[in-house]
Amino acid sequence: MRTLYQFPISHYCEKVRWALDHKQLDYRTRNLLPGLHARTTKKLAAESTVPVLVDSGKAIQDSSDIIDYLDSRYPDTPLTPGEPELKEEAQYWEKFADERIGVAVRAVCYDTLLDHPGLLIPIFTANGPWYGRPIMPVIYPKLRLQMRKLMMIEPRTVKLAQQRLEKAIDKIDAHLKGRRFMVGDRFTRADIAVASFLAPLCKIRKFSVEWPAVYPEPLESLTASWAGKLSWVERLYQDYR
Structure with missing residues (x-):
């Protein structure tokens, strides 16, 4: 049995969950x-990060590397286009998501959510080790500081993340005019990468996390300002997740 080591809240882990589910593995x-x-x-x-997929004794780390592995090992229902030009385009958008969306969404969301342990602790401990619920409130103050430091979440970087995210959302919105998918005429890894990384901004219910109906401010106002340009994410989840 394959095992995915993960955080349910991680959009990088969601990218892998979606790929596995799409391939019906x-x-x-x-x-x-x-x-x-x-x-x-x-x-x-080699690294401390998640996701890590273990399959037949082999451990693969990094969401893009995991999709590479899955398409190679399980070629049915491929997520990587076979045509060289479309493959290159899919890889471009996946890299764009990694560089321009993933880290920025994490910074923008955690900048607000880390100040609300009553919201985050149940998410962090859901369906995890038995000792999670009693120990997390104890370690949370230190964990909060560590996460801000490791993720470089402070006012200047969060402002830059918001600006970067705004430009990325605008670029994707313009690219999708008259299109159903990010690349070509079928669902690919580019769609999974972009949609899964943007999903926390939409409070997507098929994400394995019980998002609050309303985010604490200023995150709620920020996500509301982008809602009109993120309807594609909700539609893609509805049709393909």
């Missing part, structure tokens, strides 16, 4: 506790 998830996860991941792979 059986797998189980192992939810790790932020701050304590490295004890597990460093035994499996």
Whole structure:
């Protein structure tokens, strides 16, 4: 049985969950506790980050590398276009999502959410180790500071992340005019990458996380300002997730 080591809240992990589900591959998830996860991941792979997919004794880390592996190992229902030009375009948009959306969404969301432990702790501990619920409130103050430091979340960088995200959303919105998919005329890894990374801004219900109906401010106002340009994400989730 394949095992995906993950954080349910991570949009990088959602990218892999979506790829696995799209390919109709059986797998189980192992939810790790932020701050304590490295004890597990460093035994499996080179870095401490999630996602990590373990398949037949082989550990693959990084969401893009995992999709490469899945398309190579399980070629049915491919997510990478076979045509060289379309493959290059799909890889471009996936890299664009990694560089311009993923980190920016994380910074913008956590800048607000980290100040609301009552909201985040249940998400961090959901379906995780039994000791998560009693220990997380104890370690959370230190974890909050560590996450801000490691993710470089401070006023200047958050402002830059918002600006970068605004430009990325505008670029994707313009690209999708008259299009159903990011690349060509079928669903690809480009769609998964872009939509999964933007999903937290839409509070997507098929994300494996119980998002609040309303985010704390200023995150709620910020996501509301982008809602009109993110309807494609909701439609893609409805049709393909």
